[in-house]
């Protein structure tokens with residue numbers, strides 16, 4: 001099939017590369033010229049496991065451009081543009097609406113039937129709200145073009161693996177014709193497809209991310225209590241996870257969740273609920289606990305070093321999680337910020353995220369992991385595998401992510417264990 005992808009951020013790029021790898025012709029469109037050039041040179045614009053090799057492999061099937069009219073012959077057009085948070089937590093849908101306007105121009109000029117598929121994370125009702133924009137083309141939904149919504153469930157760091165081996169594919173479709181076109185595209189993906197309405201598909205994405213975020217805040221709350229009782233929360237999580245109804249995944253306690261998805265999506269769902277006159281107290285507390293959790297780490301440090309002024313603090317890990325260079329909503333940000341306010345001198349290391357972190361914090365030193373270990377205290381904020389190979393002997397280490405090797409330190413304490 002010939003597929004168009006609008007927006008080559010995380011979701012768009014993996015979608016484009018994934019479908020190109022399955023033998024489709026894919027045209028990706030983005031406004032950022034530098035990103036387009038990189039993709040066409042098979043250079044990944046983001047750090048992601050296996051992406052470099054995959055981009056080379058799919059090169060003949062994937063073209064990137066800034067020219068929207070290149071999508072005119074596409075049978076399926078994915079909207080994968082960003083939906084950033086507004087100040088009040090609600091999401092900004094202006095890029096999604098602009099994409100619909102651009103697509104409307106494309107369908108105006110052609111009589112070929114095609115299906116528009118929203119993949120951006122959007123609050124329930126958004127895809128339906130694009131219908132009048134698309135019909136400005138003079139064409140009729142259902143007859144001249146189709147509409148669908150397929151949320152994405154990729155994790156950064158294992159995005160390609162998740163693309164090819166999804167737990168489920170949720171397909172929200174306007175009508176049977178749209179549904180058939182989209183299922184044809186996913187035909188190699190086995191039986192795990194779930195067909196539903198447009199707005200149900202949108203809600204499945206928000207409810208899934210909010211549930212996982214809730215699981216993390218829940219185990220962090222249990223972890224804060226365990227810490228005071230001298231109980232290892234990881235053992236508690238293991239015991240809980242043996243119950244199939246609970247499951248062990250996403251019960252890793254620590255300094256909380258970050259990234260471009262959980263915080264933004266939970267806030268957006270809260271804003272949507274409030275717009276509907278609901279008061280989602282549980283979700284609000286999930287976020288509030290997540291805001292408090294990194295500061296617990298600073299308090300733990302002050303238990304060992306009450307006055308941080310002039311003390312050198314080593315920070316291992318800046319990315320919001322391992323295997324990415326992404327620092328969006330990383331729990332390292334409030335921690336470094338608080339340490340600087342206390343007058344500490346910071347030496348930091350991250351295998352991939354230093355360049356991004358430097359843009360926010362140019363005033364701290366970026367050093368090798370060995371140099372970072374040479375500090376008055378060391379804080380572990382991301383569980384990179386390489387941190388399991390460092391020599392922590394003789395150090396004071398406060399672990400926020402459970403790096404087992406660090407237990408060999410002279411003094412070792414976990415945030416919730």
Ligand code: UGA
Nearest residue numbers: 152153154155156216250251252256257258259261320321
């Ligand atoms: C998340 C979801 O896991 C994906 O399914 C979803 O598609 C994606 O958001 C999205 O909406 O695009 P991602 O943000 O890449 O994926 O990262 P996760 O692996 O889910 O981790 C999120 C944060 O939670 C990280 O800061 C991680 O350290 C933290 N976390 C995760 C915990 O603190 N404990 C855990 O047990 C698991």
